[in-house]
Amino acid sequence: MSNTTKNKVNINVKTNGVNEKISENNAETKQNIIYNTQDLNLWYSETHALKDINLEILENEVTAIIGPSGCGKSTYLKTLNRMVELVPGVSTTGSIAYKGDNILAKSTQVEDLRTKVGMVFQKPNPFPKSIYENVAYGPKVHGIKKKAVLDEIVEKSLRGAAIWDEVKDRLNQNAYGLSGGQQQRICIARCLAIEPDVILMDEPTSALDPISTLKVEDLIKELKKNYTIIIVTHNMQQAARISDKTVFMLNGEVIEFTETDKLFSNPKDKRTEDYITGRFG
Numbered sequence: 677m678s679n680t681t682k683n684k685v686n687i688n689v690k691t692n693g694v695n696e697k698i699s700e701n702n703a704e705t706k707q708n709i710i711y712n713t714q715d716l717n718l719w720y721s722e723t724h725a726l727k728d729i730n731l732e733i734l735e736n737e738v739t740a741i742i743g744p745s746g747c748g749k750s751t752y753l754k755t756l757n758r759m760v761e762l763v764p765g766v767s768t769t770g771s772i773a774y775k776g777d778n779i780l781a782k783s784t785q786v787e788d789l790r791t792k793v794g795m796v797f798q799k800p801n802p803f804p805k806s807i808y809e810n811v812a813y814g815p816k817v818h819g820i821k822k823k824a825v826l827d828e829i830v831e832k833s834l835r836g837a838a839i840w841d842e843v844k845d846r847l848n849q850n851a852y853g854l855s856g857g858q859q860q861r862i863c864i865a866r867c868l869a870i871e872p873d874v875i876l877m878d879e880p881t882s883a884l885d886p887i888s889t890l891k892v893e894d895l896i897k898e899l900k901k902n903y904t905i906i907i908v909t910h911n912m913q914q915a916a917r918i919s920d921k922t923v924f925m926l927n928g929e930v931i932e933f934t935e936t937d938k939l940f941s942n943p944k945d946k947r948t949e950d951y952i953t954g955r956f957g
């Protein structure tokens with residue numbers, strides 16, 4: 677990937693059959709497409725939850741997914757690491773290429789995929805273990821045993837999640853003793869410890885107070901230098917603050933997908949406009 681060339685990047689985005697060309701004339705970085713979703717449909721038994729989704733997500737960007745409750749945001753997010761299949765009766769058509777390989781193919785090694793695609797949930801969910809063990813858990817599962825190596829990974833991950841200074845003197849204490857905002861950053865550190873490429877975040881700040889929310893938002897802006905982040909949020913101000921692109925979904929469809937500034941200042945679709953101006957949702 678070239679990250680020095682000043683290049684015009686053209687992305688073809690298909691939303692509900694409409695092709696829209698997004699030009700980023702000022703793009704400093706020529707980024708790769710990390711996820712290319714084509715004609716994705718998903719059913720929970722009879723419920724048609726995702727309808728003809730076509731989206732290209734670029735590396736090292738923050739992509740926010742917004743839309744009213746039940747529109748399919750979390751479902752789409754969970755297809756990106758195939759977690760959605762944990763629900764019985766789920767079926768899909770179409771494809772999601774992750775770095776070129778269709779992850780919906782039967783041959784996909786789901787465990788390998790999940791080491792590349794980490795996930796952070798709405799409610800902080802640390803393990804009932806020490807702060808150290810929470811972060812070291814993934815690397816240990818992947819066979820790393822040397823204490824010196826684990827120590828290094830734990831410190832690097834906690835620094836990466838902007839919580840090292842707050843916990844460095846109590847690494848052996850139970851993670852449950854931390855505040856909700858700190859627990860969420862421990863969960864982000866746990867995710868970083870497996871060195872993913874992508875971090876999926878499902879409303880990661882909705883259970884946090886405003887100060888912790890800002891800390892996690894600052895962290896997300898920092899993390900995008902090294903990771904691709906896809907975040908579901910109900911908070912439109914949050915999407916506007918932290919994301920490069922925004923997807924607006926409604927009733928299982930992608931209505932609009934464009935640069936965040938454009939989506940909020942000049943939405944193309946009346947339904948997007950109605951949603952962002954609070955007329956429904």
Ligand SMILES: Nc1ncnc2c1ncn2[C@@H]1O[C@H](COP(=O)(O)OP(=O)(O)OP(=O)(O)O)[C@@H](O)[C@H]1O
Pocket residue numbers: 720723725743744745746747748749750751752763
């Ligand atoms: N486990 C499930 N079994 C059956 N239907 C489900 C399941 N999970 C979600 N659905 C349905 O799929 C649709 C999309 O749900 P999803 O949770 O993806 O929406 P969402 O936009 O993330 O909503 P919210 O903002 O409320 O979290 C809804 O109609 C929902 O009822």
